[in-house]
Amino acid sequence: MAFSSNRVSKGLILLLIGVFCLINIANGAYQVSVMGARKQRHCVSISSPVFNGTHLRVKRQGCQDGTYKHEGRDCCLCAAGQRLKNHCTTSPDDRECEFCEPGISYNSEPNSKESCEPCTSCSHENANLEVDEPCTPYKDTKCKCKANHYCNSGTCKICQPCDKCDATGVKEPCTATSNAVCNESKSLGGGEIAAIIIAVLFLVLVAVGVYIKRQTIMKRLRPNSDSSTPSNHVDVPLLKVNMEPHLLDFAEILGWKDMKLVAQKCDMGTAIENLEISHPKDIEDRTIELLKKWIERTGSNASVELIKVLRRNGKNNKADKIQQKLKEINSSSQSNSA
Template identity: 60%
Template structure:
């Protein structure tokens, strides 16, 4: 009986020791495996909180690190205790903006597209996050691009020659060159017919002259040669500015002014008469005449001839000098 009791007590002691050993092992294992994990998660959480506090970055002010204000806002008060206790304020809608996170005490003013002589209009309105985007008005262009353009110029009109390349927001229209030769078949036929008639009449006149010389005694008086025509003389262009400007046109008037170093006068003429290309030409011609002086009428014809604009030069000569032989020259 005693032997059985001892055996039973011994077996229970063995079970008790085994239970205690297993329990201690489990606790040790849990302690080893979980404690580092808890510390790691707490560190990550701390980083996340710090990042959220200054999501757009930081800046330095009076030795303190402050959080930047978001785009569309500006700093009202700098931080004093913690990085995120600075005060931010929104920009004024349609008036000011800030496109990036910043530490500015104010917002940037929106760009205006309403200058009376700039020929611009709004493409995208200003918001608190971005500036106004301007573009050229219809039939105007700017070579520097719509994003930075401050003045748009009117596109050239090609009424007489036709458009070779249309005007765009960043380039002027390109007109076809004026025809220097004969036109189509019907026009060529008419021209050849007229030339034939003129040559035929000239031949008859020469033939008649020779016949008359043969049967007429030579005159005792010496032959006098035809008088040499005088060169062009300067005339006052003031009464003819409007007519001459209409003949020259804005494009060629710009070329005449640039050849005299008057690029600034071109921009001044554009701004003095907004959206009126005829007045631009008159104003620029007037300033060119004032700079050139009393010989302006002669110089204008010479410049146009040098730029292969002989048709316009001839029209201006007819307008200024008419049929006065004392003031014209075939070589002018």
């Protein structure tokens, strides 16, 4: 009898537990449904302005890129990538615009120009450039240096080859905007530097001693020599001669290196750079063209100035040859006139 009453009690407890669980499950489902409904109402309230179009309405403007004046009338500018074909006649926005040709021309800003700007070329033979970004109607070509070349100026027309580090090794590699930096060679120690300095000083003292001794011997051998004997050097008057008919002769005497030196003294760096690009292999034509530009810039005094520049820079041999050539030309012209 006691055993059956225990079984009844356990059954009632299990029943109560089951009822309690069912109540909790039902309550949780209700809360979930209520929260879902709230979220739906919240989403609808947030997104509802989008559906009625209030955030998509855009106020239209007449000339978005600005205007320009034509015959006292305001006309709308053409957009970037376009050029003006016809001016406006009745209203600001009835002007006609036309797109620039892709890969050939461009306009990067709103404008009233009747033509587009030509695209920059990166294909100069001696410039070591290649295309980084192609030309579009909206922007010019962007060039960059070819591999193993660099340019450290803002606008690059010519890229220079990178230095090669052989035995020392590379400290900083070459980039598009900076040259390679090589490791420094092994520096000498303090003792080695001191030994070199002592050796150099010794050689200098020996050379000075030999020079003094030689001068003393020469004076003894020539006791009656006249120290006031004039120098053999004679200043030849500089001639003003028209050099243009004889450009080839003078260019052959000068050569590109010394002609470039003369032009650099007149701040003709841009002309030199352009000729190196346009005549990368023909040095003779390049020298003649630069000499012609230098003569045009210097004027009628070019022959005199050329001799002066060469002598100031230690080019006496070529100055003598130029002067001799000028003398021949001058003599020839005088004989012809006679």
